[in-house]
Amino acid sequence: MAVESTPRRLNRLARAFKFIGRVTDPAATTSGKLFHRLETGATALLDRLARNDTYLNLAGRMMEQTFLVQAESARSAETLLHAMRLPTATDLIEVRDQVRKVGDQVEALSLQLELVLEQLEASQKTKVHGG
Amino acid sequence: MLEAASRNMTLSSSVKPSKASVGTNLEVTSEIGRALLRRSLSPYPYLKALIKRAAEVGEPNVASTPHQVVYTRGSMRLLRFPSPDRRYRTPILFVYSLINRYYILDFLPGKSLIEFMVSQGYDVYAIDWGTPGPAEQRMTWSDFLGGIIRSAVRWTLRASGSPDLTLYGYCMGGTMALAYATLYPEGIKNFVAQATPVDFHDGGIFAQWTRPERFNVDALVDAYGNVPTELMETGFSMMAPIQRVTKWLDVFRRIEDPEVVTTFLAMEHWASDNVPFPGEVYRQYIKDCYQENNFCNGRMKIGGERVDLGKIRCALLSVIADNDTIAPPKSSEALSRLVSSTDKETLRFPVGHIGLSASSKGPKLIWPKIAGWIDARSERLTRHRAPPGE
Numbered sequence: 001m002a003v004e005s006t007p008r009r010l011n012r013l014a015r016a017f018k019f020i021g022r023v024t025d026p027a028a029t030t031s032g033k034l035f036h037r038l039e040t041g042a043t044a045l046l047d048r049l050a051r052n053d054t055y056l057n058l059a060g061r062m063m064e065q066t067f068l069v070q071a072e073s074a075r076s077a078e079t080l081l082h083a084m085r086l087p088t089a090t091d092l093i094e095v096r097d098q099v100r101k102v103g104d105q106v107e108a109l110s111l112q113l114e115l116v117l118e119q120l121e122a123s124q125k126t127k128v129h130g131g
Numbered sequence: 132m133l134e135a136a137s138r139n140m141t142l143s144s145s146v147k148p149s150k151a152s153v154g155t156n157l158e159v160t161s162e163i164g165r166a167l168l169r170r171s172l173s174p175y176p177y178l179k180a181l182i183k184r185a186a187e188v189g190e191p192n193v194a195s196t197p198h199q200v201v202y203t204r205g206s207m208r209l210l211r212f213p214s215p216d217r218r219y220r221t222p223i224l225f226v227y228s229l230i231n232r233y234y235i236l237d238f239l240p241g242k243s244l245i246e247f248m249v250s251q252g253y254d255v256y257a258i259d260w261g262t263p264g265p266a267e268q269r270m271t272w273s274d275f276l277g278g279i280i281r282s283a284v285r286w287t288l289r290a291s292g293s294p295d296l297t298l299y300g301y302c303m304g305g306t307m308a309l310a311y312a313t314l315y316p317e318g319i320k321n322f323v324a325q326a327t328p329v330d331f332h333d334g335g336i337f338a339q340w341t342r343p344e345r346f347n348v349d350a351l352v353d354a355y356g357n358v359p360t361e362l363m364e365t366g367f368s369m370m371a372p373i374q375r376v377t378k379w380l381d382v383f384r385r386i387e388d389p390e391v392v393t394t395f396l397a398m399e400h401w402a403s404d405n406v407p408f409p410g411e412v413y414r415q416y417i418k419d420c421y422q423e424n425n426f427c428n429g430r431m432k433i434g435g436e437r438v439d440l441g442k443i444r445c446a447l448l449s450v451i452a453d454n455d456t457i458a459p460p461k462s463s464e465a466l467s468r469l470v471s472s473t474d475k476e477t478l479r480f481p482v483g484h485i486g487l488s489a490s491s492k493g494p495k496l497i498w499p500k501i502a503g504w505i506d507a508r509s510e511r512l513t514r515h516r517a518p519p520g521e
Contacts, residue, residue: 010185010387011187013181014186014386021382025384046372057345066354068350070354071350071353093265096265099266100205100270103205104278107282111285
């Protein structure tokens, strides 16, 4: 026989969230219906905006300017630091890149060594069984 | 067998209500304060602590399937999810996207694709790309495919004791894995492409946003190196900015249901867990895929080699989400026409992009079919000849 459990008593915060959910629920309240209409309208508007060629081209140009300014600013900072014979972020990245490549080469070498060892073991086993 | 396993999986272990873990007033305030300082765009860091307190739930138990780290390289980790009752010699290697974190594949107990495959007896592996940093900034597609994925495949075969594997790519991870399969087909027995964009001419809204006349990817990468998380987050927010906020109202209405709240918080946790995108990979991805659509037309070059999908001959399963707005169905449908595989199949499901790995339909409807396809093409383990490492 199923035992009915008592609904958990909600704390104050949960009741506040429940209230917000209710006043915005189109299935429960008139304010919810109004909210839903606003939401649907705003969604359609922003969706049209997100696909509007004029807006996208404008946004793209503004972003490009931001990126170019950022790149130029970083280049200027690096030029100044290099003039003072100080290392820059790019120098560190280049060092990291070299270290990574060395690590890749070490890994490739160890793999080749393992293959050679495996082949040696295999040929020794063949000699033992054959001899 | 597959249905019985999915029935046995319960959702209850994803919910761990604990008064001790829901946070004091100070903890709630400091979490919100940290979110304000970071100027986070997502509502998640502001509301998380309050929702947990209201619903009296703890931290969602994401990425909980037991695993070991088999191999690491830079920020990447190769994870092994050993099966307690391994039935198949042929392992599965998941390659997820560089956008967001891998653990959408290991979402919550009872809603985890990886957990499901492990329960079916597969030896499962997954690449966790980690958090790319300055060391990954100049890495190219060639470094990722020929270096990292190739090592992951090698180590998967070595650890599992199998001569070949099922390569399972999801989203952009599928695109990368497809490119890998054309250049390095050795050891790939089967290929599963899940929600994988192939024809970027039908790439949806992202294709519109990244058109070369309006999106200067060179300027972006030259300015920042790795693509910052704020930019990635802004892009995703623009897809549905109103729903980003109003979806929280659904949780408010069901605040008394710990299962609903925990699942929602877990999804928001994952969605806000953005990582920087390696700059040079991003540059080529946008140019060769979205802007010039070279990937599916055989014009994309990686390490000087052309990516020709016609070189793929292994068994192929294409899994498509009918309601996918990130990898639209038309974008994924092209794959079947382009490969040379004779054994190929397409499965379609009425879910969204993320729904393929995190929806409640997963264990009941989607994953059993995928596992069944892989089952028919995987070598079974003979008990008296356990592979090394078992």
